[in-house]
Amino acid sequence: MPVTHRPARSLRVLLEPPDPPLALRLGLQPDIEVVDSALARPAVALVEEVTAVTALLAEDPECRVLVSAGSARPGLLDAALAAGAAGLVLRDGPVEDLADCLRRASAGETVVDPALAGP
16 A cells, blocks of 8 residues: 555554564555654564664654563563563464564554463
8 A cells, every 4th residue: 555545644564583574554544654763762662572663762762562472481572571572473464464473562552462462
């Protein structure tokens, strides 16, 4: 969708590391714009490594960072939240669910996919 058709206040999202297929799918959401750099001041960043959380927050303390995971690992949720992440989400779930998590994180919510929350 061309940028000219996006709402004036689209949600800017950074994917770290870049994931072109996911960027394309997220970009089809009418209110999400995937950016390719932290210099673009994303509202939310989606990262695969907990170590990336602190680096991104050091660059932009106002950015909300979500950690994406393929499955739950012991201690991952606690480590992500301790690093300052806004939550933990499934990497391979439906793009609509991921988009909803990004929107909720940008609104200030802590977002944890129930499948990753553990017992």
